[in-house]
Amino acid sequence: MSTRKLILSAIICALVIIVAGGAKIFQMTRDTITVEVFDLGVNRTLADMTVSVETVSQNADVTVVHVSMVGVEGADAKEGWRLLAGGTVLSPVALPVGTLGVPCATTRSVDVTSCDLAFPASEGSVTVAYLRAGLQSQWSRH
Numbered sequence: 001m002s003t004r005k006l007i008l009s010a011i012i013c014a015l016v017i018i019v020a021g022g023a024k025i026f027q028m029t030r031d032t033i034t035v036e037v038f039d040l041g042v043n044r045t046l047a048d049m050t051v052s053v054e055t056v057s058q059n060a061d062v063t064v065v066h067v068s069m070v071g072v073e074g075a076d077a078k079e080g081w082r083l084l085a086g087g088t089v090l091s092p093v094a095l096p097v098g099t100l101g102v103p104c105a106t107t108r109s110v111d112v113t114s115c116d117l118a119f120p121a122s123e124g125s126v127t128v129a130y131l132r133a134g135l136q137s138q139w140s141r142h
Contacts, residue, residue: 047133085122
């Protein structure tokens with residue numbers, strides 16, 4: 001094959017890729033994504049775990065989230081929890097000494113585990129998210 005034919009083939013391939021990419025971008029702009037945020041106290045089942053956010057307490061030092069979980073024996077109860085506050089996603093931190101609450105340890109398959117997750121201090125409206133097995137649920141005070 002001559003050099004000209006190879007260059008022409010490469011240009012045609014590039015144009016096909018550009019057109020396909022433009023079509024995909026157009027398709028994505030027309031998709032609507034609905035995010036459902038639940039009230040505190042609503043149970044949600046994500047894969048094999050049923051979870052609920054019961055309360056959210058904010059003060060100058062820490063944000064404490066009281067959660068309940070059941071469904072998996074021995075899973076890390078802190079894993080998968082996130083807090084969205086002020087446009088920032090925060091991961092749990094250790095429950096500060098002197099803070100009332102039950103630190104989260106492991107979950108049970110039959111008995112409900114109720115515990116308290118600590119997050120860095122936050123102000124204003126917060127949303128608590130739980131992620132498990134590629135699924136996610138969110139809770140917030142309305």
